[in-house]
Amino acid sequence: MELQNPEISILLLDDRQISELNQKYLRRNGPTDVISFPQQDGSFPQAQPQVLGDVVISVETARQQALKRQAPFYEEILVLLIHGVLHLLGFDHEKSAQKRKKMQAREKELFASLMQDKKISAAINSSPQVRL
Helix, strand or coil, rough: CCCCCEEEEEEEEHHHHHHHHHHHCCCCCCCCCEEEEEEECCCCCCCCEEEEEEEEEEEHHHHHHHHCCCHHHHHHHHHHHHHHHHHCCCCCCCCCHHHHHHHHHHHHHHHHHHHHCHHHHHHHHHCCCCCC
């Protein structure tokens, strides 16, 4: 997918809020870490072709996952954001083992690339630390 100036929206919610979206749109109970809503799957994808869609992340679940992995909170948010954006671009880990491996490989590649990016690294190091 080649887009000029692509856009996404990012929503950071709590577990209660993401549970409501999970039930309403995916018919799944309880909270989840990330949900993607691709704009291109809607009724009028041509209306705003540069808009990829929405990525919704549960901050509470991300915090729990970061603690479990003993990873910094910002890394967990970044992992979930990458995962959500890949869904917006058409990746789907639920269709087959092959597609899951392809998506996981791309996630790892993007995460490593972003962690090495000097601008992102500077932003992380200069911003106040988020306490878990």
